Amino acid sequence: MGSLLRQDLLPGRRLPTRRPSVSPETATVYELRSLSASAHLVLRLSWAQTRPYSADAPAGVADVSDHLIEPRALAEILGSTEVCDIRWRINDPGYGRRSYEAGHIPGAIRVDLDDDLSAPPGPGRHPLPTPARFAATLGRLGLMPTSNVVVYDDVSGRVAARMWWMLRSIGHDSVRVLNGGFRAWEEAGLPVSIEDSAPQPAVYPTPDRFEGVVGIDDLDDRTVVDVREAERYQGLAEPVDPIPGHIPGAINLPSGLSLKDGVFKSIDELDAIYGQLDSPVMSCGSGVVACHSALAMAVAGRPIPDVYIGSYSEWSRSGRPVAAGDQP
The missing domain is CATH 3.40.250.10 (Rhodanese-like domain)
Known part of the structure; x- marks a missing residue:
């Protein structure tokens, strides 16, 4: 190498x-x-x-x-x-x-x-x-x-x-x-390789299930946190999914709030963002960036929250109501 x-x-x-x-x-x-x-x-x-x-x-x-x-x-x-x-x-x-x-x-x-x-x-x-x-x-x-x-x-x-x-x-x-x-x-000036790594295959036991997963029918009475950018939440822009807007009742805390200069903020700063959330469900466009906000909560010392994996890409295709504007 x-x-x-x-x-x-x-x-x-x-x-x-x-x-x-x-x-x-x-x-x-x-x-x-x-x-x-x-x-x-x-x-x-x-x-x-x-x-x-x-x-x-x-x-x-x-x-x-x-x-x-x-x-x-x-x-x-x-x-x-x-x-x-x-x-x-x-x-x-x-x-x-x-x-x-x-x-x-x-x-x-x-x-x-x-x-x-x-x-x-x-x-x-x-x-x-x-x-x-x-x-x-x-x-x-x-x-x-x-x-x-x-x-x-x-x-x-x-x-x-x-x-x-x-x-x-x-x-x-x-x-x-x-x-x-x-x-x-x-x-940091650390080494970079162009070698294609070939892992040695292993056997990973099949888990029973994924924990912390919330489905589209499980969102009632839950605090849904939409971590997309404000313009997508408000319905001002939607480059990917069919209908602009957000899940009715969802609050907006964009994932970028947890970062400063590309790295995670301090515990105190993260706790100021997420500390008041009680058992939230993280949502984004397709269940990817929501995991980043779940990570931010964990770094802040909070329990790892549930994630709505389907997120807005599922909701916006389901025929359910869609909200727009800067309010839940």
Whole structure:
């Protein structure tokens, strides 16, 4: 692999930063705008359990070891961690492959949102695969219940969080999102590889179900949080789904509120955004970015919320009422 890195790894030598050949700013992406070193047995904990604070962490700083990992911390454990590259663009199915081939974190396995983390569209654009199919995918990727997993993308976790949420949902708690994604990795001067990683197939037991999933008929009397951009929520723009607007009664907290300069805000800042929500259901366009806001709540020390996987892509095709404007 060493010959394929952009620069030989020498002690104390900083690698130059290079942007991917396809810049995320060049595409119109409405859907996305706005561990230890040794493996350990993954115990199936309760779905809502989090460990948000560290005894030695400064006040107001997240102990993100359960949910996020910083680039240099990941670099120290690459040899004992399964890294998944989930870069993706709506309406550009080849983007993930091109980005991966242009350069990725050494040893990272490419994961496709559409093929690996979703069933074929209907209802909604990104329904969940069956538990059996997801288990087969995890095995093909070389993952086992004891695997330490880190996932990343190039949009501050908005896509990678889908795999984080799905693994958490089946009880695989040893999974984290790279804070700041591939940009942060490159900006830290860390090595980038063009080697195509071929995982060793494994057997992943089929889980009983995905926990924390809410269907279209389960939204009554629930606080639905629409994490899409304000203009889509208000019905001023809708580039993907058939009817502009939002689910009646849903409140709008765009996913970008949780970020500052491409990384997650502090616990105090996140708690100010999400702390008043009582057992919310996260919704977005197709059940992807909603997982990012679920991650933000977990980083803030809140229970991982339920996700309406069908989200607005299902609702807007169901014939049910649609609201518009800036009010629920």
